[in-house]
Amino acid sequence: MKIFNIKSFVTVVFASLIFVSVAQAHNHKDKKDIVDVAASNPDFSTLVAAVKAAGLVDALKGDGPLTVFAPNNAAFAKLPAGTVEDLLKPENKDTLIAVLTYHVVAGKVMAADVVKVSSATTLQGQDVAVKTMDGKVMIDNAQVIATDIKASNGVIHVIDSVILPKS
Structure with missing residues (x-):
């Protein structure tokens, strides 16, 4: 009987270690x-290069929560030739900050919530229009x-174009 109990104990301990390892990996x-992310x-x-050039890394690593409408590389490639390079220059830092913060909204807004609003105020201060049409x-x-890419301090939604604040 002792052998069975030891085997059971070892099995429970082993299973617990696996569970804890998986839970830690998930939490990490x-x-x-x-x-x-x-x-x-x-x-x-x-986008990451722009965030670094603008000095916004610490702000986007903060507690949040934040919602980022993140243009992918293809979105930046749609801009006129030389635009990204110009924005990354130190003398254009204020403009770059304005453009990037126009892509960020305070709070964690999941995809299911986005379709319930018609606008949202960005950290830049202006509102972005939110529209749903033809399922888009x-x-x-x-x-x-792409939606609901979760981060510890918010959520990312991928957009196909860079959006610009109104002048």
Whole structure:
């Protein structure tokens, strides 16, 4: 009888260790903040470079929660030639900050919530228009192409165009 109890005990301990390892791995994934999530995806390399050039890394690593409408590299490539390079210059930092903060909304707005609003105030201070048409969600003139990418301090929705604040 003792052998059976020892085997049972070893089985329970082993199963518990596996559960704890899986739970820690899952929780570690949830520890990635918005910047970490974006930096781990090569489709956001231009956005990450812009965030660094603007000095916004710490702000986007903060507690949040924040919602980021994140243009992917293809979205940045749609801009006129030389635009990204110009924005990344130190003398254009204020403009870059305005453009990037126009892509961020305070609070964690999941895809199911986005379709319930017609506008949202960005951290830049202006509102973005939110429209749903033909099953597509539009943020200003950009289509949301991927939703609900979770981070420890908010959520990312991928958009297919860079949106610009009104002059």
